[in-house]
Amino acid sequence: MxxxxxxxxxxxxxxxNHLHVVSWWEAFRQAGHRVPTHDIHRAVGRPAEDLIAHVLGEDRDKDEDDSLSDAHKTLYGTYFERLxxxxxxxxxxxxxxxxxxxxxxxxxxxxxxxxxxxxxxxxxxxxxxxxxxxxxxxxxxxxxxxxxxxxxxxxxxxxxxxxxxxxxxxxxxxxxxxxxxxxxxxxxxxxxxxxxxxxxxxxxxxxxxxxxxxxxxxxxx
Structure with missing residues (x-):
């Protein structure tokens, strides 16, 4: 066994978690989306595509998903040495x-x-x-x-x-x-x-x- x-x-x-929230919030802001941090927090833990769908909806411009995910990764990456x-x-x-x-x-x-x-x-x-x-x-x-x-x-x-x-x-x-x-x-x-x-x-x-x-x-x- x-x-x-x-x-x-x-x-x-x-x-x-809150570092992810801030990084996603900034990624959305840079792309012109105003989203509440509460909505982002509720979706943390899901894959990037699912998180974006949760926040922006299924009828969003999905061609934007990769750039949003890349922006989040770049922003979150600035915290790596301080985790x-x-x-x-x-x-x-x-x-x-x-x-x-x-x-x-x-x-x-x-x-x-x-x-x-x-x-x-x-x-x-x-x-x-x-x-x-x-x-x-x-x-x-x-x-x-x-x-x-x-x-x-x-x-x-x-x-x-x-x-x-x-x-x-x-x-x-x-x-x-x-x-x-x-x-x-x-x-x-x-x-x-x-x-x-x-x-x-x-x-x-x-x-x-x-x-x-x-x-x-x-x-x-």
Whole structure:
């Protein structure tokens, strides 16, 4: 039996959600779109195309998607050297790895962005595998990223727990049959996470670590 701990990264392990919001807001502004940051925040965690569709609508000029995505990447890239993990994020991963779980990062980030996130977490010794946007055709809330993560370490859904901070994380894990834990540090309300399928909700990685035995990672989870 292979036990796995699957983790979203942005807003879950690293404090980046609001940096993404500001970067997307500026990308939209530069393209002549006035959009509320609240709408952007609700879509963070989805692939770029889906986020743009959520904010601008399906009837938008889709020829603009690539330039908006490129602008966001450029703006967000200015933060790479300053990204900060949430307190105890690395310790949480090392603790779970020490308990025999295969730790897998499940993220839409790739390339230099993913490398910057991993540097911020600073727990390379605990991470078994990473699934990025390059590995799947559909991002969250589709189950494919979670299913790919399970396959990468040979774990069954019932032997894994997924930790994330958005409704898209909860929906992806639930659709893949994996119990999920929600964290509030990404800025999404507890009620939204629970409605989307979270079995338990904690404040942040430090809070989850402090209550690990009472979470789905615990003996009675």
């Amino acid at each position: 292979t036990r796995a701990a699957l983790f979203d990264v942005d807003g879950t392990l690293v404090d980046t 900060t993990a949430f307190a105890s994020a690395g310790e949480l991963l090392r603790t779970l790895a020490g308990q025999g779980r295969q730790v897998v990062l499940v993220t839409s980030a790739e390339g230099t962005e993913l490398a910057a996130l991993r540097r911020a977490i600073d727990a390379e010794d605990a991470i078994t595998a990473t699934g990025s946007a390059e590995d799947v055709e559909q991002g969250k809330p589709a189950p494919e990223p979670v299913e790919q993560a399970l396959e990468s370490v040979g774990a069954a859904p019932s032997d894994a727990v997924f930790v994330g901070d958005t409704v898209w994380d909860m929906k992806a894990a639930t659709r893949a049959g994996v119990p999920c834990v929600g964290l509030l540090c990404g800025g999404i309300p507890r009620s939204d996470l629970e409605e989307a399928g979270a079995k338990a909700v904690f404040r942040d990685p430090a809070d989850l670590l402090a209550h690990l035995d009472d979470s789905p990672f615990g003996p009675d989870g």
